Amino acid sequence: MSKVIRIKRGLNIPLKGDAEKILQTPSMAPEYAVKPTDFHGLFPKMMVEEGERVKAGTPLFYDKYNEDVVFTAPVSGTYTRLVRGAKRRILEVRIEPDAADDYIDFGAADPASISRDEIIDKLLKSGIWPAIRQRPYSIIASREDKPRDIFISAFNSAPLAPDLDFVINGSEGAFQKGLDVLSRLTDGDVHLGVDADSTTSEAFIRAKGVKVNRFKGPHPAGNVGIQIHHIRPVNKGDIVWYLDVHHVVTIGRLFETGTYDSRKVVALTGSEVVNPRYYRVHAGARLDCIAGDNVLQEEGVSPRYISGDALTGEKIGAKGFVGFYDSQATVIPEGDKPEMIGWLIPNLQRFSVSRTWPSFLMPWKKYRLDTNIRSGERPFVITGLYEKYLPMDILPMQLLKAIMINDIDMMENLGIYEVAPEDFALCEFVCPSKIEIQSVIRDGLDNIQKEFA
Secondary structure (H helix, E strand, C coil): CCCEEECCCCCCCCECCCCCCCEECCCCCCCEEECHHHCCCCCEEECCCCCCEECECCEEEEECCEEEEEEECCCCEEEEEEEECHHHCEEEEEEEECCCCCECCCCCCCHHHCCHHHHHHHHHHHCCHHHCEEECCCEECCCCCCCCEEEEECCCCCCCCCCHHHHCCCCHHHHHHHHHHHHCCCCCCEEEEEECCCCCCHHHHCCCCCEEEEEECCCCCCCHHHHHHHHCCCCCCCCEEEECHHHHHHHHHHHHHCCCCCEEEEEEECCCECCCEEEEEECCEEHHHCCCCCECCCCCCCEEEEECCCCCCEEECCCCECCCCCCEEEEEECCCCCCCCHHHCCCCCCCCCCCCCHHHHCCCCCECCCCCCCCCCCCCCCCCCHHHCCCCCCCHHHHHHHHHCCCHHHHHHCCHHHCCHHHHHHHHHHCCCCCCHHHHHHHHHHHHHHHCC
C-alpha cells in the first residue's frame, strides 16, 4: 500500500448544493456546441459549411498552428451556426442533434498490439487528443513530445465537486482500457491520485499499470498540479501530461468500440438548484437540458450559471453549453445588488476566512454564497496569506509580482513551470487585494511560452 501524502494547507469552502447520488439520463439537448475558447491558445480553422450534416466524430475545425489536432462533433446532426465574438473570434460551433446518434467508425484496437504512433493517430483523428494537456503551460499536448509521466486525479476537491467514485460506476472496463492506452504513450509512469479517506471504487484502488498515490487534506488536494508537485515536480525542460477521469473513459471506449462516444456524467450543483444531482449527457450539451426548471426562481435574485466549479469555472448563460473539460455545472446567486456597509453588519449567513463574520464558530454550516466581492481592487501588498492556502513549496506573492513586471528569469526561479491558473484559485478567493490572480498566472505562462517558442 502506498503511503498517504498529507496536504495541510488549503480550504474546503462550505457551499450549499451538493449533488445527490441520483443519476438521470435526460432527453437530447436542443443544441450542442464545441467551444474553441475551451482550448487555450487555439486558432481554429473551419472544416465544414453551415447546414452540413455531421456524424459523431466528424472533424469540425483544426488548429491553425498544429493541423494534426482536429476537433470533432460530439453528436450527429446538422451544423447550424457559427457564433463569433469580438474581432470575429469563433466562440461556438453549434450542432442541432439527430434523434439517434450516428458514429464514424475509427476502428476498435488493442493498444498492446499497435504502435505508439498508431495510438496517437487514432486519438488525433477521433478528436479526443485535446483531452490530453501538458505542463508546463497547461495547454493541449503535442504529439511530438514524449512525456516524462502522465497524471490523472481520481478525486475532485473543488467546491461541490462530483464524486468520481459514483461517476465511474458502470464504466470501470472503459477506464482500465483508457489507462492501458495511456501507459503506451510514456516511458515513465502513469500516476493515479486517489483520496485516502473516501475513494472506494475498485476501478481506482485496483487500477492496473499505474502508480496509485493516496492524498489526504483540504482543497486543492484534488488538483492534478498539487499532486504533481508532491510526487515529482515539473522542472525546466520536463513535460508531463494530464487528463480527467471522464476523458480516460472516453479514450477507453474509442479503443473498445472504435467510436467517439462523448457521453459523460455531469453534476448539476449549487444553492440555486432545486434538486442537485447527476446527469449523463453528451459533451457540449446545452445547460437547460439538465437545469431547465430545476433552478430556484426567487424575486430579486438572479442566478449565475457556471460551467465548472465556483472557483475556476466559466460564466455561461441559462442556455450556455457545458465546457469540454467540465464534469460539473454550478448555479449560485449573481450577487449583483449593492450593499451599504454590508461587510460591517454581523451576519450568520456569510462565510469568511478572516473571522470578519462568526462563521468560524459554525464549521458544520453550509452557505448560500453569491459572487459579490464587496469592494474594488486594492493595493497589492505582501500579507503572507497566500502561503496558507497554496500547498506548494513556492513563493506565490513573489511569483505573481515577477509575472506583473515580466521578469522571465525570476519567474523561472520562482516555479512558473509547475503552476496553472487553477492552482491559484483559492489564493484568488481569499485575496484581500481583489486581484484576478488566475488571469495573472495565465499571462505569465503565455509570456514564458512565447519567450521559448
